[in-house]
Amino acid sequence: MAYLNENYLKLKAGYLFPEIARRVKAFTEANPEAAKRLIRCGIGDVTEALPEAVRAAMHKAVDEMGDRSSFRGYGPEQGYDFLRNAIANNDYKARGIQVDADEIFISDGSKCDTGNILDIFGCGNKIAITDPVYPVYVDTNVMAGNTGEADDAGAYAGLHYLKCTPENGFVPEIPSEPVDLVYLCYPNNPTGATATRAQLEAWVKYAKANGTIILYDAAYEAFIQDPEVPRSIFEIEGARDCAIEFRSFSKNGGFTGVRCAIVVIPKGLMGKKKDGTTMAVHPLWSRRHSTKFNGVSYIVQRGAEAIYSEEGKAQVAALIEHYMGNAKLLVEACKNAGLQVFGGVNAPYVWVGCPAGVTSWQMFDKMLNEANVVITPGSGFGSAGEGFFRISAFNSRANVEEVCKRIAALQA
Numbered sequence: 001m002a003y004l005n006e007n008y009l010k011l012k013a014g015y016l017f018p019e020i021a022r023r024v025k026a027f028t029e030a031n032p033e034a035a036k037r038l039i040r041c042g043i044g045d046v047t048e049a050l051p052e053a054v055r056a057a058m059h060k061a062v063d064e065m066g067d068r069s070s071f072r073g074y075g076p077e078q079g080y081d082f083l084r085n086a087i088a089n090n091d092y093k094a095r096g097i098q099v100d101a102d103e104i105f106i107s108d109g110s111k112c113d114t115g116n117i118l119d120i121f122g123c124g125n126k127i128a129i130t131d132p133v134y135p136v137y138v139d140t141n142v143m144a145g146n147t148g149e150a151d152d153a154g155a156y157a158g159l160h161y162l163k164c165t166p167e168n169g170f171v172p173e174i175p176s177e178p179v180d181l182v183y184l185c186y187p188n189n190p191t192g193a194t195a196t197r198a199q200l201e202a203w204v205k206y207a208k209a210n211g212t213i214i215l216y217d218a219a220y221e222a223f224i225q226d227p228e229v230p231r232s233i234f235e236i237e238g239a240r241d242c243a244i245e246f247r248s249f250s251k252n253g254g255f256t257g258v259r260c261a262i263v264v265i266p267k268g269l270m271g272k273k274k275d276g277t278t279m280a281v282h283p284l285w286s287r288r289h290s291t292k293f294n295g296v297s298y299i300v301q302r303g304a305e306a307i308y309s310e311e312g313k314a315q316v317a318a319l320i321e322h323y324m325g326n327a328k329l330l331v332e333a334c335k336n337a338g339l340q341v342f343g344g345v346n347a348p349y350v351w352v353g354c355p356a357g358v359t360s361w362q363m364f365d366k367m368l369n370e371a372n373v374v375i376t377p378g379s380g381f382g383s384a385g386e387g388f389f390r391i392s393a394f395n396s397r398a399n400v401e402e403v404c405k406r407i408a409a410l411q412a
């Protein structure tokens with residue numbers, strides 16, 4: 001009989017979203033009338049339709065595939081040049097950032113990329129993650145055998161947790177000891193916080209001094225409104241020597257159901273071998289990507305390319321404006337209700353402090369029962385998330401306006 005990867009048995013049974021679903025189901029069964037007015041502000045999925053420019057480009061690509069003379073089979077695993085060039089020119093060169101097209105890998109999602117990246121790193125690395133955190137970073141390290149067991153609070157032995165609190169603006173302090181890999185995500189899911197240039201400079205300085213690689217998740221960069229806030233880790237001098245960046249079309253282009261994302265690995269980024277010598281990271285990821293992946297569909301890559309057309313840019317800007325308008329309303333409603341509010345300014349998530357003495361799950365139940373609104377309890381993202389809840393701005397305007405009214409009507 002085949003041995004199993006017992007690292008999977010260390011995983012805390014997918015707790016957060018299944019538990020939310022269980023509580024919502026119980027509520028719906030007990031209150032069928034109230035359930036009809038339920039509004040979901042929980043899961044971070046987009047709600048608005050794909051931009052017209054994207055759809056037109058995908059329709060055209062489908063027709064090309066239907067004609068023998070323009071049909072395409074397997075494409076380059078790393079992605080078509082038309083898309084890699086569009087990304088290099090628009091996301092980087094146009095902003096004065098050095099990233100070459102051949103440092104860009106096209107994939108079917110940042111969730112997979114942030115998990116798969118561990119394939120090219122050896123065992124025994126010291127790994128740091130923020131708390132609260134996007135759970136994928138943690139669970140994929142557990143699966144890869146980079147941790148011990150979880151304690152009662154859900155913290156895994158062997159991981160270095162970096163607390164993110166209102167006091168540090170949800171950007172962790174620089175660790176007092178060296179780590180090999182650190183996951184940073186700004187604008188942040190779940191806190192909606194952004195990192196300033198000075199904060200990212202301090203992280204890059206630390207990484208360069210300690211041989212740390214920063215795994216920078218920029219999935220929400222398109223939501224940044226403040227021109228002073230960096231949109232890429234590569235805006236920071238020296239980051240090309242110490243960072244990998246992940247980007248996705250999921251949240252800006254509404255591609256959560258289409259699937260297309262980006263990994264950027266600078267050619268000069270180095271890792272070390274057991275014998276102490278160094279070598280570049282890029283060829284390993286290139287090999288991994290072309291061995292285990294056969295490329296994103298041509299149709300989808302043409303759709304992603306259209307995001308960089310004039311129409312595409314305008315349509316994406318309108319989507320962002322819609323969601324950030326929602327976020328503004330939610331921030332105001334929570335502030336007016338006397339709640340402590342973070343995020344929602346450069347990110348589509350509003351991170352709200354529970355009233356004194358109320359836990360995240362108690363607040364979840366209160367919002368479900370009294371307001372018939374589903375939110376995400378902060379403690380589901382890590383123990384430092386206790387005492388907070390997340391409201392997603394991914395919704396229709398009508399739903400958000402209704403949620404705001406219900407927040408105003410909540411009993412203290």
Ligand SMILES: *Cc1c(COP(=O)(O)O)cnc(C)c1O
Nearest residue numbers: 109110111134189219248250261
């Ligand atoms: C939504 C999200 C992504 C994007 O994931 P995809 O697999 O590209 O859809 C990446 N990181 C974070 C933190 C996210 O919330």
